Amino acid sequence: MTKKKTSLVVSADLSDLFSDASAEITVPERKINTDTYPxxxxxxxxxxxxxxxxxxxxxxxxxxxxxxxxxxxxxxxxxxxxxxxxxxxxxxxxxxxxxxxxxxxxxxxxxxxxxxxNGWIASKFWAQIRIKVDSPVKPGATERDIMLLLSLLDLSDFVQLRDATAVLLLYQTGIRISTLAQLESHHVDLETNTLRVDGGLLKNHEQIHLPFDDKLSRLLEALMRQNRIVRRENGAKNDFIFITRYGEKVTSSQSHNNIQKRLNKYSKEYGIKNLNPHALRRGFARRLLDKNANIALISKALGHSDIDVTSRYLHLDKEEVMNSLRQYL
CATH class of the missing domain: 1.10.150 (DNA polymerase; domain 1)
Incomplete structure (x- = not known):
């Protein structure tokens, strides 16, 4: 039997955490074929x-x-x-x-x-033609599902500790999976339980500070401590918070993310439907809304360019809107 690498066995005792329970461009002139084209x-x-x-x-x-x-x-x-x-x-x-x-x-x-x-038509006259279709309400991840998953993961295993930390961080801060993959140790302030994300990592390029709770703080502290051991064993030179078992970055391209693939695996294995990064981000927004946060605050937390984007993102059900409006009559 192959002995498990020391770096992959987490030394911190986290067993009690979840026991109760994401130059200017010049466009060349186009040559148009003016002949009749059937x-x-x-x-x-x-x-x-x-x-x-x-x-x-x-x-x-x-x-x-x-x-x-x-x-x-x-x-x-x-x-x-x-x-x-x-x-x-x-x-x-x-x-x-x-x-x-x-x-x-x-x-x-x-x-x-x-x-x-192909040069057969001079302009894109059809571009503004639209058909309005009601988008189905996409449910976000729920706290119950998050706690269920975290209670099932083995936090003494490095990869599962990493995944648990990623899930809770996505759910508690609402950051995108692409931002998560770029986080480094200096972005995390464990003294104030704050994620300090600089604008270079965000889609809207605006810096934001996001709070998190003590459970996530303990996970992050244990993960970052274990990361140092993993990097040392593998000779890796980086300071990313989320790394592979070999000390490398969890993303090798825009379409390849180790954590996202693991979430798909957990979703199928444990029958938890809304366990993808988008669902975790929607769950974050929904949780804020349910706690009576105004939409401007939610928009800012999500890093959206404007409130209209946030309104569409929340996908409020028609009946839900009606019932909410009724209280103001």
Whole structure:
């Protein structure tokens, strides 16, 4: 049996924590083909382009079906004859849900976009055509689910300690997973239980200070102590708070994050649905709202550019809005 590395066995006793219970660019002038370009010919050419780059058969089939249907309904034969009104007429002819219309519109827009790129259309006149679709309310992570997960993790194991710390930090501060991966020890103030994030790590480039509780403070302290052992054993030179068992950064690209993959694993293993970074961030916002924090404060904490973004982010249910408004009558 292979002996477990010393660095991966956490020395701190954390067993009691959860026992009760995320230069200026010049655009070159485009050369436009002013000759008549039939929709049918354009579709065949674009289909060949899609096949050449290996797009899946279903996507290619959608192009064929929806573009042909548009031409059939509107009676338009040449690309240069298409107007926004023709697209609206095409949409109005469908006896389907707005969600289905939106899907078909996206396909037509993609086709027209490729025609534009090929120089067959002079402007993107279709860009402002919109279809309003009610977005389903996306539930955030709940405190009960967070505490359940943390009670199931083995905090004496380095990787599980790291994951537990990440989950609680995401839930208590609402930071993005991309920000979490870049945090270093100097961002954490254990004396005041404050996460001090400089603007360089945030999407809106504004510095923010976020408080956290004593449980998270203990986890962070234990994790940072263990990190030093992991880095020493592996000869790693960094000061990131969240590292792999080999002392490396948890992200190797925008699409690869060790912690995010582990959250997916825990979600399936323990049957906890809302355990992804976005759900943890929504859970943070929802918790603030439930404690009567105003939307301006929540917006600031989330680092949103404006309150409208926060309003959409919270996805308030219609019935919930009605019941909340009723108290002001």
């Amino acid at each position: 929709i049918e010919k354009a579709l065949k050419t674009i289909i060949r382009q899609l096949e050449a780059i290996g797009l899946r058969e279903r996507t290619i089939s959608d192009y064929k079906h929806h573009v042909s249907h548009f031409a059939e309904i509107t009676g338009i034969e040449a690309l240069e004859d298409i107007t926004a009104d023709h697209i609206y007429d095409w949409l109005a002819s469908m006896n389907v849900s707005n969600q289905t219309k939106l899907t078909r519109l996206k396909c037509l827009k993609a086709f027209l976009g490729r025609c534009f790129d």
